Amino acid sequence: MKIEVIVIGSEILSGFTINTNAAFISQELLKEGVDTHYHTIVSDDAESLRKALVEALERSDVIITTGGLGPTCDDLTRSVAADLFDSDFIYHPEIEEELQKRYGNKLVSARDQATLPEKAEIIKNTLGTASGLLFKKNEKSLYLLPGVPPEMMEMFSKSVLPRILSKISPEEKKRNVWLHFTFLIESKVDPTLRKLQKLYPTIEMGIYPYRGKISVHLSGLIHDQKGLDACRKVLLEEFGKYHYESLSGKIEEAIHNLFSNNGLTLATAESCTGGTIASRLTVLAGASQYFLGGMITYSNQMKTEFLGVSENTLNDTGAVSEEVVIQMAEGVINKTGADYGIAVSGVAGPTGGTEKKPVGTVWVAIANKDNETTSWLIQGKKASREMIIDYTVNTVLGRLYHIVTRSL
């Protein structure tokens, strides 16, 4: 069964909004062993939309669209789809009633939102005003969902995913293995994967490097299960020391579980990463279980006042130095009583670099309560500010993961 996602909206096509809806749908499908075959993003004009739907109906069995179902002037998905399926519109008084119950009379578009294509099955939206729609014809299914993420997510998980899964046999479902590593580069893993590919030619293999991390993806059908297990074993034997355990692939998830499960606490002292370490950790639910807090000490004065970094050291070595990050990491433990402290100070650029400390020079330290402190230098990478920050966050959390797992 070929599944395609079509995201409708000029704001995504123009690059103004990053497309997360398609990723969500494909992730949910993948968890159930179902691949997505195609993503398409089209603008919300009628002509492009119509063409995209026609092409998708030719090449895919199930098409899920998001966006363009709202009441405003640029929302055309309903009418374009209705036209394709030769459907008239009918008014559903019970939907208007339900909308008025929820929103009162302030919803001027209630009647419009309750007028829907006759030939479509209606998918209930309990969070917003736009109903989802399901059109069927010649074994093909076209699901139309709203673009607002919480609405789309709930409707997909509750109404669309179960319908798709009911039509897929266990033999069709993919078995997926994901392995995640830090401090490992693609060219080290590639020879091993090539050897494994020769041994197990029916297994699909991919390596995905991303800002200090690498993920290896293996995928096969039911008869590949033994091969998948064998590949997994070989990769862990060879690269186990770089491996971290995380369902999402996010290193912060690995840290979250490691600290929560072992009753450990963490605090952060960030300069050039500017709160990104803390932000990435705390966006995960339950972070308060282990994360005590953090300081973003951009100015030298704050480094001294809040973390106890010596003014002399700052004057002698500058804020971007091994001495300073060690004092920051130890300082944040002293001030908060955390089991582990992380400190980062660097030149994230694009300006502020010098010959001795070019853009991308980042000093990092990890300390624990017993005054065991590890520090290291990330060397000037030619990359954007955002990438330098992300690379730093991923590698410092990766190193923390390995330090803590080995100490348990």
Next chain:
Amino acid sequence: MKIEVIVIGSEILSGFTINTNAAFISQELLKEGVDTHYHTIVSDDAESLRKALVEALERSDVIITTGGLGPTCDDLTRSVAADLFDSDFIYHPEIEEELQKRYGNKLVSARDQATLPEKAEIIKNTLGTASGLLFKKNEKSLYLLPGVPPEMMEMFSKSVLPRILSKISPEEKKRNVWLHFTFLIESKVDPTLRKLQKLYPTIEMGIYPYRGKISVHLSGLIHDQKGLDACRKVLLEEFGKYHYESLSGKIEEAIHNLFSNNGLTLATAESCTGGTIASRLTVLAGASQYFLGGMITYSNQMKTEFLGVSENTLNDTGAVSEEVVIQMAEGVINKTGADYGIAVSGVAGPTGGTEKKPVGTVWVAIANKDNETTSWLIQGKKASREMIIDYTVNTVLGRLYHIVTRSL
């Protein structure tokens, strides 16, 4: 001229990696007044790739692909494209030499990376190992670029964009107007846009709400210039008080410019947003000009110790309360000497909510040096933790923007 971007990679199609390459390319094109017509994301197997290229060559004039040019086993773009254009491969000793100059003998794939389709023009990659390629046939151009963002970005900006622009006449170029607002909802703007659409039917109009912000996009050709100016004027007259000035549409960019240009300083005290305000501000180059630092006080102890929040208040009202955020905002000014202080404390969920303070309850305060403090409550929105955090960050920065601009 119809332009299409094809992103190649199972990690993107599976939702594992968020697709930022397509957004970058479309944003760069849009800045020059050129629309992207289509985005497609396909997996890196030969069959899907071939089909996607064939379809794209039928519907678009210029196709830009990213990904699948590396030396590893899952990199197939080169060979699939060469096959489509009936091209043999030839070895370029000068490219291997250049790669060896840069990487020495450790690059085992140098010969492979120097063996390229004969019929393609080579696009130099100064940051990585994979050359870009340009195939041409019957007025259609197919550009192949690597998927690694810094390499792709440089090659696109230096080599691809100028070639595309040289073939587009001024008459074909779009004029774009973007207006960004906070504290404004879509249904308030829609009636005005509908009126404007009737007056200026050739102008394309769209409204894009996103987590506490709204962007309005107007787009037209050279003869629409007067209409675009008139629409802009109407929208600013009607909704000016919600407007903020930002090229990227990011409210943090508006804050960045406002504070930097006026010599003001800012510090943050975050609880439930966990460093996201600071992170969003400091990812912009030059943030140290105005951002002094911040505290992420997850625990009550840290709120008291670092910000001077009264223990009695914490006991009486709880950490999520108006009294506490006011003390946090005033405390962070006292401790850092900043001109403005922001404080946030709330229940980001999904757990931790109570009947009185359900998930989504967030108290926010903005203080200035003269002890003028504004505080308000964000009411429990039914949304994910990540969305509650983002919504809070966008609205608190939006309010700060309006408070500061009115005080100048």
